[in-house]
Amino acid sequence: MRFAVVVFPGSNCDQDCYKAVEKIGEPVEYVWHTEKDLSSFDAIILPGGFSYGDYLRSGAIARFSPVMEAVQKAAEEGKLVLGICNGFQILLESGLLPGAMLKNQGLKFLCQTEELEVVNTNTPFTLDFKEGEKIRLPIAHGEGNYTCDPDTLNRLKENGQIVFRYRSNPNGSLLDIAGIVNERGNVLGMMPHPERAVDALLGSEDGIKLFTSMVRAWRDRHGQAF
Amino acid sequence: MARVFVTLKKGVLDPQGNATKKALHTLGYEGVDEVRVGKYIELTLTAVSLAEAEEKVSKMAEKVLSNPVIENFRYELEERIG
Numbered sequence: 001m002r003f004a005v006v007v008f009p010g011s012n013c014d015q016d017c018y019k020a021v022e023k024i025g026e027p028v029e030y031v032w033h034t035e036k037d038l039s040s041f042d043a044i045i046l047p048g049g050f051s052y053g054d055y056l057r058s059g060a061i062a063r064f065s066p067v068m069e070a071v072q073k074a075a076e077e078g079k080l081v082l083g084i085c086n087g088f089q090i091l092l093e094s095g096l097l098p099g100a101m102l103k104n105q106g107l108k109f110l111c112q113t114e115e116l117e118v119v120n121t122n123t124p125f126t127l128d129f130k131e132g133e134k135i136r137l138p139i140a141h142g143e144g145n146y147t148c149d150p151d152t153l154n155r156l157k158e159n160g161q162i163v164f165r166y167r168s169n170p171n172g173s174l175l176d177i178a179g180i181v182n183e184r185g186n187v188l189g190m191m192p193h194p195e196r197a198v199d200a201l202l203g204s205e206d207g208i209k210l211f212t213s214m215v216r217a218w219r220d221r222h223g224q225a226f
Numbered sequence: 227m228a229r230v231f232v233t234l235k236k237g238v239l240d241p242q243g244n245a246t247k248k249a250l251h252t253l254g255y256e257g258v259d260e261v262r263v264g265k266y267i268e269l270t271l272t273a274v275s276l277a278e279a280e281e282k283v284s285k286m287a288e289k290v291l292s293n294p295v296i297e298n299f300r301y302e303l304e305e306r307i308g
Contacts (some may be wrong), residue, residue: 057293064290093293103241146294147238172239217259 001027003217004041008062013048013196020195024211036154039068045082046087058143059089080214081136081187088189099148105172109142115167118159123181124217128209135206137192144191227304228283232292233264
């Protein structure tokens, strides 16, 4: 399963994502934000960081990068797209996921480990977790306060699109939301960093299951032919 | 010259506004009921007519300068000849 890690000017979790995929033994390549063709990849990761300095709004400028058209296409084709932190913000700005981010309720940039509940294990990103499993992942963001209108929130709840929730909400996020998928389930956005929790040395290895889930989902779909 | 004002929609939580309101109260300014913090973007552009400028600015504000999920915008145009 071939992974692409998109690098925007200002991305700073690209190497962590690359190494997380390397750790599970799958091929991975960096892709510069000017690239227009992602057809040779099976999964796309939009890493955390500060794309274009977050100058206008987080993710607002990155969404107009040439590569985002290819990401859109990949998502439409059913390929797995994972946006972490700034990557999540880019997915929201580009409309691949519903909602928007506000500044953290306490206005502080938060850098700490949070306990999460895996709410939906029926997505290609969470197959290897147990329903309701409690996991520990680091967060590092100033704008992770997820919000959306009441209709959207109802749809998220009804469709099981809320995938991760904070056990004790650090940023004011609506309904403790830490990560959501699109209706089809192949695009996940999350504020916590699974790629920074793939080795006990890092304080937690709970994030590794997210990457192994992606591979399992892809292999299941492709009949174990690889 | 265009002046674009981007504000949070009514009902959208404004953490910066709330913090500013608290600070004003702490400093003894009474009667401040609500504080909302927004963005002010000033830009100059060249266009053949005011109508063309208006079209450009409203598109930019809608597509890039604001996030329609949480924000509203309005703008003012000032013509400068030559």
